[in-house]
Amino acid sequence: MKNSLIVLLALSLYGCDFSKRIDTTAAVKEMRERQVKRVLPQDIVNQVDVWGKEIQTDLEKGDSADTLGQKNKVFIASGPTNILKQAIKDAKIINMLEAIDYGIAQKQDIPPSIQKNSTGDSLFYMFPNAKGEVTVIGFSKKQVIIQMDKPLIK
Incomplete structure (x- = not known):
């Protein structure tokens, strides 16, 4: 049972692709730059x-x-x-x-x-x-x- 749980956990982690992680600080900065600004x-x-x-x-x-x-x-x-x-x-x-x-x-x-x-x-x-x-x-x-x-x- 333990072995099957470990195998299942390993397979689920293997299915995750960590190479496509988003840098949240860069994403927030880009969103602020693209934000529509009001010019008075x-x-x-x-x-x-x-x-x-x-x-x-x-x-x-x-x-x-x-x-x-x-x-x-x-x-x-x-x-x-x-x-x-x-x-x-x-x-x-x-x-x-x-x-x-x-x-x-x-x-x-x-x-x-x-x-x-x-x-x-x-x-x-x-x-x-x-x-x-x-x-x-x-x-x-x-x-x-x-x-x-x-x-x-x-």
């Missing part, structure tokens, strides 16, 4: 602010706007506000450019600002440059979210 509007604005400051610094160092635009997948335009208003047709952005133009005319210190367009699908980082012109950096909201989540996409 404030997170998007904060990210645009960070990237806008970086691009502004690069532009002030003398880097090419075309090169920075392609590298960062953004729209960059710089010039007098009347020319920018012709290039950008969005009413909210035009109003913001007029406000910046008024501030420049009044010789006010104007900090960089972020404005959504009328449809809400893009954000524009705007600042006056040293020449008295305005630089506008346009970020697609969809592209910002993709770039924020890039480390999680495999």
Whole structure:
């Protein structure tokens, strides 16, 4: 009886395949990485602010706007506000450019600002440059979210 019990126990253990064990800590980590994360509007604005400051610094160092635009997948335009208003047709952005133009005319210190367009699908980082012109950096909201989540996409 004992021998048959030992044989039965040995056969049942032999049937178990321990080579396919799952590392639970790695599995939990991967599940957390693949978890859908909620991106709040404030997170998007904060990210645009960070990237806008970086691009502004690069532009002030003398880097090419075309090169920075392609590298960062953004729209960059710089010039007098009347020319920018012709290039950008969005009413909210035009109003913001007029406000910046008024501030420049009044010789006010104007900090960089972020404005959504009328449809809400893009954000524009705007600042006056040293020449008295305005630089506008346009970020697609969809592209910002993709770039924020890039480390999680495999």
